[in-house]
Amino acid sequence: QVQLVESGGGLVQTGSSLRLSCAASEHTFSNYAMGWFRQAPGKDREFVASISWNGASTLYADSMKGRFTVSRDNARNTVYLQLNSLKPEDTAVYSCGASETGYFGRTPENYNYWGQGTQVTVSS
Numbered sequence: 001q002v003q004l005v006e007s008g009g010g011l012v013q014t015g016s017s018l019r020l021s022c023a024a025s026e027h028t029f030s031n032y033a034m035g036w037f038r039q040a041p042g043k044d045r046e047f048v049a050s051i052s053w054n055g056a057s058t059l060y061a062d063s064m065k066g067r068f069t070v071s072r073d074n075a076r077n078t079v080y081l082q083l084n085s086l087k088p089e090d091t092a093v094y095s096c097g098a099s100e101t102g103y104f105g106r107t108p109e110n111y112n113y114w115g116q117g118t119q120v121t122v123s124s
Helices: none
Strands: 004-007 010-013 018-024 033-039 046-051 058-060 068-073 078-083 092-099 118-123
Touching: 004 092, 018 033, 018 092, 018 118, 033 068, 033 078, 046 068, 046 078, 058 068, 078 092
Parallel strands: 010 118
Antiparallel strands: 004 018, 018 078, 033 046, 033 092, 046 058, 068 078, 092 118
C-alpha cells in the first residue's frame, strides 16, 4: 500500500506561485497514475490535474489549464504541481491521489490512495 505525503503549501499573495510536492513511499511509484484534487471549505472535492504513470500524458481542469502544471519524477517517487498566477479562489486543501489501475481521469473515486493534503491560501 502506497503512502503519500504532500508538501509545499502556504500563504501567498494574489499572483504568486507555489510548487506542491507529493512524495510516495513505494519504490514501485512508477506503476501508479497520479492525480491532484483540491477542496475548499464548504465545497466538493474538485479535480485539478493528473498524469499518467510515465508522465507522457496529462489532463487538466479547464479552469486551471495554462496556470497549473503537473509533472513527476519517478526516480524520486514524487509528483509535482506547479501553481502560477494564484488567485484567492484557488484557496483550498490540495491532495494527491494514486491510481493502481493506470486511471488518471477526473473522478476521485477511481484513485486508490490519498495523502492528507497541503493547505494553499491566497490572499487578495
